[in-house]
Amino acid sequence: MKKNEYLAELKSELKKNNASDIDDIMLEYEQHFAFKMADGYSEEEIAAKLGTPKTIAAQFDSAIGVGKKQTGGGFFLKLGLGFTSIFEAMFYILFLAWDAVLAAATLAFTTLGVFLIGDFNFEELIPYMPYRGALVLGASIIGLAAIFGVSAVYCFEFLKQAIKASVRWHKNMTSKSALPPLPWNPQFEPKTRRTLRTVLLCAVALFGACFVLSFIIMALSAGTMGFWHHWNWFVS
Amino acid sequence: MNTQYKKGVLELCVLSMLKNENRYGYEISEYLSKRIDIADGTVYPILRKLKSDGLVTTFLSEESGGPPRKYYCLTELGKSTYDTDRGEYLEFAKTVESMLKENKDEKE
Numbered sequence: 338m339k340k341n342e343y344l345a346e347l348k349s350e351l352k353k354n355n356a357s358d359i360d361d362i363m364l365e366y367e368q369h370f371a372f373k374m375a376d377g378y379s380e381e382e383i384a385a386k387l388g389t390p391k392t393i394a395a396q397f398d399s400a401i402g403v404g405k406k407q408t409g410g411g412f413f414l415k416l417g418l419g420f421t422s423i424f425e426a427m428f429y430i431l432f433l434a435w436d437a438v439l440a441a442a443t444l445a446f447t448t449l450g451v452f453l454i455g456d457f458n459f460e461e462l463i464p465y466m467p468y469r470g471a472l473v474l475g476a477s478i479i480g481l482a483a484i485f486g487v488s489a490v491y492c493f494e495f496l497k498q499a500i501k502a503s504v505r506w507h508k509n510m511t512s513k514s515a516l517p518p519l520p521w522n523p524q525f526e527p528k529t530r531r532t533l534r535t536v537l538l539c540a541v542a543l544f545g546a547c548f549v550l551s552f553i554i555m556a557l558s559a560g561t562m563g564f565w566h567h568w569n570w571f572v573s
Numbered sequence: 574m575n576t577q578y579k580k581g582v583l584e585l586c587v588l589s590m591l592k593n594e595n596r597y598g599y600e601i602s603e604y605l606s607k608r609i610d611i612a613d614g615t616v617y618p619i620l621r622k623l624k625s626d627g628l629v630t631t632f633l634s635e636e637s638g639g640p641p642r643k644y645y646c647l648t649e650l651g652k653s654t655y656d657t658d659r660g661e662y663l664e665f666a667k668t669v670e671s672m673l674k675e676n677k678d679e680k681e
Contacts, residue, residue: 388612393614
């Protein structure tokens with residue numbers, strides 16, 4: 338069997354068995370092929386030595402422990418589950434609203450940051466400040482926007498995974514054959530997770546540094562720590 | 574030999590390999606399949622089970638000129654489990670060995 342054939346078959350067998358985190362499993366076997374091929378083995382040889390996709394996939398199934406449950410059903414169980422899902426739905430809606438808030442904040446801060454850096458002002462909404470200060474403050478606001486952006490992405494992924502896991506849990510409670518439970522925390526690809534973390538760290542650093550710097554610049558150019566009084570920011 | 578039976582012992586072998594050193598999946602698979610008669614692919618399900626039992630954790634490490642490798646390392650729970658299981662296994666193996674040898678001596 339060729340490498341691609343083997344991997345495709347393994348993947349479909351794993352899906353059939355409802356193994357969790359299939360991409361992670363596939364990564365190991367892809368690497369196995371890569372290492373073996375670097376050692377000069379042919380694709381057919383490697384595949385033969387691995388064992389058939391079916392037997393391998395079956396071992397993963399038992400590896401995560403597919404619990405065969407006794408009986409599902411019972412009026413009170415269903416009633417309880419029904420109430421649980423009402424509360425869950427409320428939580429999901431609230432959480433979705435929260436995520437919308439995060440997304441809106443991201444959008445708002447991005448706009449404000451761009452306006453400050455680009456020296457635009459719409460209907461005199463942004464009070465007076467020297468351009469040097471606005472530039473640095475804009476950079477810090479962009480950092481803040483990125484923090485909210487990453488949070489929004491993370492929360493959305495969290496909500497998605499929570500709904501998936503909860504659906505699986507409900508199914509397992511009522512059906513006779515139990516599928517392995519799904520993890521509740523967000524499942525990012527390793528690469529995406531690394532990117533998100535890097536972006537977040539840079540954003541926090543950018544926000545912190547530029548915010549302090551812009552405060553200093555403004556205080557110096559206004560000649561007072563309370564520069565907002567000096568420029569009458571909050572007086573209409 | 575029965576695969577199901579081997580699997581428990583293989584878990585112990587994997588833990589012993591990780592006792593002093595972090596290793597990546599392929600390294601473990603190669604080492605074991607050279608010494609014990611198992612299909613190359615059997616080691617990965619074992620690694621995964623150890624991970625879901627909380628005995629090992631994984632981390633990715635970028636290597637020069639290659640894809641990132643997934644390394645496995647023992648958790649505190651893994652270390653203590655290994656120590657107790659190792660003792661139990663050695664005791665068990667000693668008993669089994671002496672029983673089997675007795676049996677052979679009788680036949681001769």
